[in-house]
Amino acid sequence: MPDPTLSNSPANTPTDLSTRDTSETLQDSDLLKRLLSSRQGPKIHQRQRVADSRLFHIEAIDLEFSNGETRQYERLVGKGYGAVMVAAVTTDHQVILVKEYAAGTECYELGLPKGLVDPGEDHLTAANRELMEETGFAAKSVTKMTEMSLAPAYMSHKIQLLLAQDIYPQTAKGDEPEPPEVVFWPINKLDLLIQSGQCTEARSLAGLFMLRDKLANL
């Protein structure tokens, strides 16, 4: 029987809003209980490659959920060794952004430097390499912040977000077709950046908000 204090309810059996508990009275450990699911995941009956290109693999999977419902889903399966995104900041809390041509949306997009991890490379090294290649700066300190997914409903891709500090000029040759433009942006003006419409990528936006919180707590 579900614990009524958790405010969890399956859809189509709505909770009475007036009876919900509020966060004011709950400890973090009680709140975390809300996130735990005891539901059993679906069985995967079959996997099939349905399309391939140089960059992408598309797989169809036949699923049977614990309630007996069956579905066929399609998913993009990532190749390679993962990806990194770098939140690099100066001592006066400006973050280094790069503007690059984005072939998906066919426009220039401003965002955090990022790239694929090379074979045999760890995430910290990959982050500093991408930073040097894309911005002309390196960091004496690189630390892990979190891992993000993109669209987990249909993509297996994940990206590691890393914090880069103690920045100094240092270049490395990358494979960019044209040198990215580099913009130093004050993290306390994140709202203005979003309003500009120049930085739209969810991963960059989430990374910038996390950076702002991190710096506020340092």
Next chain:
Amino acid sequence: MPDPTLSNSPANTPTDLSTRDTSETLQDSDLLKRLLSSRQGPKIHQRQRVADSRLFHIEAIDLEFSNGETRQYERLVGKGYGAVMVAAVTTDHQVILVKEYAAGTECYELGLPKGLVDPGEDHLTAANRELMEETGFAAKSVTKMTEMSLAPAYMSHKIQLLLAQDIYPQTAKGDEPEPPEVVFWPINKLDLLIQSGQCTEARSLAGLFMLRDKLANL
């Protein structure tokens, strides 16, 4: 000739960090100038469908950048009428999250309700419909917040983020294979949600941070 006050520099010609201007002395209009690029976009010489599946189209495009460099990029081309993501909040600033099976990462993922826009549907209607289908709640007020891209380097997909307020119980039948679990989460505990590792999607995370900022400024 570039304006030296903008702190813009192409990669591989590093800026001397000590000579950068700081945000303290700049107006918003000066800051926005940093984001403007006068660079000419690449020419697209050829487009070719290289793979297709039920959900995905993959296109190869031959690009020539303004400096003469050429590349072939691959991109995922979205189908359909767009997508919406809903940040629905109660009067005591709890946000409605749903936990659903994510076939891309093969685990249950907690995030903001979202879904595809139906033919002929506007974004506000789609947002309220998805909210009813996935959470068992509807909103008397739905307003646009922003538009986000996913991975603009290789995906054309965009999603509209909408704010839903004045929530009341109301269901609608969706096509979910199993009823999503619904979690009310206090927006001022966003750090705890991230630490839990249950909510990893960049779009949900960015949406939740934007919601927190929005509520702080209301």
